[in-house]
Amino acid sequence: MMQPPRAEIDQVAEASIAALRAPSVFNTQPWRWRLAGEHGELWVDRSRQLAGLDPDGRLLLLSCGAALHHATVALLAAGYTSDVARLPDPNRPDLVARLGQGPACEPDDRLYRAIYQRRTDRRPFGDEPPPAAGLDELRAAAGRHTVHLHVVRPDQATEFAAAVAHAGAVEHDDPHYRDDVLAWTTRERQERDGVSARSVVPPTQRTIAPRDFALAWPAGLEPGPGTDRGTVYVVLATDGDEPQDWVAAGEALSDVWLTLTAQGLAASPISEVVEVAAVRHALRRLLGGVGNPAIAMRIGTPVGETGPVPASVRRSGTDVVGLP
Template sequence: MEGANPGFDTIRAAIGLAQRAPSVHNSQPWRWQWMNDELHLYADTARHLSATDPQQRAMVLSCGAVLHHMQVALYALGWSSAVERLPDPEVPEHLARLRLAPREPTAADIDMAAAMLNRRSDRRRFRWGEVPDFYLRAAAQFGTRFGATVSTVSRTDHPALSALIRRAARQHEEDVLYQIELAEWSGRRGARDGVPARNTAAVHADDALPGRAFMDPVLLDPTAAPDAATWLMISTTADDRSAQLRAGETLSALLLAATDLGLATCIQTEPLGLPELREEIRFEMCDGSYPQVMVRAGLTTHAAPLPETPRRRPEDVLAYALPQS
């Protein structure tokens, strides 16, 4: 143990692990500051995708995911973190302050850290076979500890959701700014951010619930059978930054729990980026709660494991401030 507070090397290692958090188009719209033995999380508004996420909701949700990933990373490295969310109302980009204390890692902490290393956004079709209800309940229960609700999208709601997903795709096909942004942030090769071409599969129009279309997909689907994913919805009773941040923490916890249980997952938010479609989902499928993000979960195919999605280096997102006297 390094003493009452971790050293800079530990913080850098924790950020290296937390960087594996999911974010909209892998934009990684966050930055960290280590100052006076406290770790501060800020939204990086320079990385806000205005056409994809006009209300900054997905940006804040992404920051919530990295906040939870950071807590998991710190646990595994021997530190607990008391989190103060939105500590400065005058600075809305300042999303969290973490005060650290020594803590002995548990076996569960190590398992969740391993899940961070193993999780991938799997955009391929999932094979047929019911995901055990116990797995879904366990993953959902783990996620809901962070303040949002996790529910399964009923099969009876699939036709309505399918129609909304397809409406969103059509609107985005005709949105020049969206297409420019999509071209900038997907089909990447050799970059440390954005959606790599090697991790992207083509959208299948015959799937009941198709995913988002990215540029230059090269990942091959191992099956011609329709996608058999179970869809999960994360929603909140409020829709302010606090709720969106907690929805991101819930998302991170859900994904890590599902990965630990051997499930494949992929995030879907496309119709939620269009306010009118999100409102339809809110009242048709969420009983008036605010839908924040959807997750496809399923059984993996026998295809080769997905390559790791690249991430920015810790020094790209971390600022160190000298202690104030």
């Protein structure tokens, strides 16, 4: 017997569940879905904003953009295009997007499978650099969201490393920043959010160290034998520097990250460089006017023998998705 067609809202509901796995700053998962009529509404959850580190809500909206893109990837895997209205209501700026099911299309689950494989991998990567064709594909992934992916050139590497180190030093001395780190690395287990010691590596010899999360506990993830010699650093940059650009940058971050995961590469974001305004401006100059830096990433080949990073926790659908 033929199955009756699934209600459109069922597809969007399933997509909102897949979007639980989206990356977010400090694993704050700062969004909420409201399923209404034939659409799902994606809302910012301001109670999860990082007051010290992200007072403007840049990384908040980047995180929501990543969740939105994850949802569209799930719709595509089910054989539907997405009908998206971004920041559709100027009177309700916390409504990030209205997502509906668009016309049917050829199902494509390449990025959908990557949703469940993707991790923030803070370990040093291998000596083998990502292939040029792979980087072209990442540039195209960012470009789909009108975001530029700038690969830091060898002659810019020292200045880029200095920018990351300077941002880290400024934040290290900022009590508001430290409060954010402490709050989101000591969450109660049942909250199912925040960053845990299991996904953080202790310091090793490397030019660019990932953010130091280990204020409340010792890091618990083995760094392995990687050297970061083949690691490339990229900056995602937007033409404007407004909330809609931050949402687009989040969508691009998700698209780039899922694409590189499908290629067998690994990555971790470096957002310190945009959190400290002076460093963000310096980075903008370093990039020679390709746009406003929204976030940076390190991308490389995982070292074979180290195995995958453990999956980080997520809130449940019943906490994040409101049924009609």
